[in-house]
Amino acid sequence: MRMELIQPFINSADAVLAQGLQSPTSIENLTMEEEAYRRKGVAAEVWLTGEIEGRIIFDLDEETAVRVASRFAGAELPESDELVRETVCELANQIIGNAVTTLNDQGFHFKVRPPTLHTAEQGSKSSEDTEALVMCFNTVSGNVFMNVALRYHRRRSAERAAVAG
Amino acid sequence: MEQFAPVKRSQDGQPVRYLIVDDSVFARKNLARMVESFGGQVAGEAGDGVSAISEYERLSPDIVLMDITMPQMEGIEAAEKIVRDHPDARIVMVSSVGYQENIVAALQRGARHFVQKPVKPEVLYEVIKYVMREDGTSAQSAGAGA
Numbered sequence: 001m002r003m004e005l006i007q008p009f010i011n012s013a014d015a016v017l018a019q020g021l022q023s024p025t026s027i028e029n030l031t032m033e034e035e036a037y038r039r040k041g042v043a044a045e046v047w048l049t050g051e052i053e054g055r056i057i058f059d060l061d062e063e064t065a066v067r068v069a070s071r072f073a074g075a076e077l078p079e080s081d082e083l084v085r086e087t088v089c090e091l092a093n094q095i096i097g098n099a100v101t102t103l104n105d106q107g108f109h110f111k112v113r114p115p116t117l118h119t120a121e122q123g124s125k126s127s128e129d130t131e132a133l134v135m136c137f138n139t140v141s142g143n144v145f146m147n148v149a150l151r152y153h154r155r156r157s158a159e160r161a162a163v164a165g
Numbered sequence: 166m167e168q169f170a171p172v173k174r175s176q177d178g179q180p181v182r183y184l185i186v187d188d189s190v191f192a193r194k195n196l197a198r199m200v201e202s203f204g205g206q207v208a209g210e211a212g213d214g215v216s217a218i219s220e221y222e223r224l225s226p227d228i229v230l231m232d233i234t235m236p237q238m239e240g241i242e243a244a245e246k247i248v249r250d251h252p253d254a255r256i257v258m259v260s261s262v263g264y265q266e267n268i269v270a271a272l273q274r275g276a277r278h279f280v281q282k283p284v285k286p287e288v289l290y291e292v293i294k295y296v297m298r299e300d301g302t303s304a305q306s307a308g309a310g311a
Contacts, residue, residue, distance in 0.1 A: 019283050072283075073195055086191035093189065093234070094282045097261020101281075104264035112262075114188075114234060 005052060005103075005150045006133055012098035013137060013146055016091070020072040023140040030135045037132065037147055041065070042084050043118035044092040050110025052103065054150035057118055058092045064142030071141055089115040091144070169290050171204025172297060174227060181297060182208040184226035186217040186243070187259070188235040192282070196230055196259065199286045203293060214238025214246075221247050221254065228296065231276070233260035233267065241271050248275030255296050259284060 010027070017025045041061030048054055060068065066079045069087040077083055092115040100112055132149040172181050183200045185207060187193045197207045208224045211217040213235045221229065229247070233240040244256045258271045263281035271279055277296045280289055 016283050019285070069191060072191075073198060075198070083191070086189055090189045090191045093192075094261040097234075097263070097282060100262055101264045104266065112234075114236070 002150075002152070005152075006148050008099040008102040009056060009095065009146065009148055010135070012102070013095045013144070016094045016098060017137055017139050017144060020091075020094075021068065021140055022071065025137045025139045025144075028136045028138050028143075030133070033132045033134050033147075037134075039118060040145055042088045044088045044115040045118040046092055046096050046115045047113045048100075048110050048150065049113070051108045051153050052110045052150055053153050054148070056092070056096060056150070057145075057147040058088060058095065058115075059118075059145040059147065060088060060091075060142065064144065067141035068139070068144070085117060089117070095146075167202065167286060169203045169286070172290075172293055173204065174297075180204055180206040181227045181293070182206050182224070184209050184211065184217065184220055184224055184229045186211045186214070186220075186229060186235070186240065187232040188212050189232075192232065196284065196289075199284065199289055200230070200293075202286065203290055205293075212236075214240055214243030217243045218246055221251070227255065228293065229254065229256045230259050231256050233258060233262060233271070241267075241274055241276075244271065244276050245274035257292060257296060259289075 014025055037057060040059045042065055043057050043059040045055055045057045062079070062084050065084040065087045066077065068091065069083055070077045096112060132147050134145065134147045137144040137146065173179065174181055183205050185193050185196050185200070187196065193210050197210070200207060208226045209220045211220045215238045217229070217231065231240040231244055240258060240260070244258065247254045247256060254275070256276045258276045258279045259282060260267070260279070261282040263279065268279045278292045280292055
């Protein structure tokens with residue numbers, strides 16, 4: 001997997017979490033996975049289509065989601081299923097949106113589908129060209145997992161290479 | 166949350182009334198807390214562009230904070246429709262997708278400003294003051310974080 005595709009998502013997750021939580025984050029357990037994704041808590045999945053295609057999953061357990069929501073809001077919020085779902089999806093929205101901004105400004109064009117809750121215990125298995133990069137952001141509110149499986153669209157990639165010469 | 170010098174309507178000294186449009190309840194609540202810390206009043210909320218238009222008609226808010234990516238009708242299209250019928254509408258786009266193309270499209274369709282998520286209260290405060298000042302609104306004292 002190409003790091004230039006992944007780096008904006010790492011930078012964006014780091015910036016959004018650090019700003020929202022008012023505390024620095026660190027990355028632990030950076031791994032490449034070809035096995036099927038196994039959900040750890042409440043997960044939001046976002047698909048990209050266009051010159052870059054694939055999916056990103058954000059995953060955090062319920063207690064972490066409530067703590068994250070409370071830190072973002074600057075007030076203690078009561079735990080509820082809706083709050084947990086909203087938090088995971090909005091976190092995904094903000095992180096993906098910031099990364100998409102960077103990639104778009106670099107000349108990549110693609111569409112982002114709105115986040116959907118990933119309810120299956122296990123996701124589809126990665127293929128050789130969409131191997132997933134899995135990382136854990138260690139934050140003051142708990143662990144936030146990000147699973148990124150992206151690739152260049154084959155035809156667009158060939159066109160881009162041809163233009164480049 | 167940090168408190169700011171209240172932004173008031175210059176014509177009557179009343180709090181600025183906001184319509185907050187975002188498909189995420191979580192995002193709406195966060196924005197509501199911010200505008201309340203600016204001395205504002207949340208007149209209403211909407212979760213998509215279609216509801217935003219009807220809520221604008223019903224509430225005539227002083228300012229609209231509008232997300233871009235929403236179901237049914239996106240924020241840029243909703244902003245365009247509101248401004249077409251209400252040329253004085255003050256709409257500030259608030260989105261995590263802040264690339265040039267999107268910002269230009271929003272401004273060309275009548276939005277007054279753009280704020281990228283995650284929203285920093287001090288940035289939103291300055292944008293609100295700027296947008297409202299265009300039509301004559303005052304903050305009780307200059308600067309954020311008073």
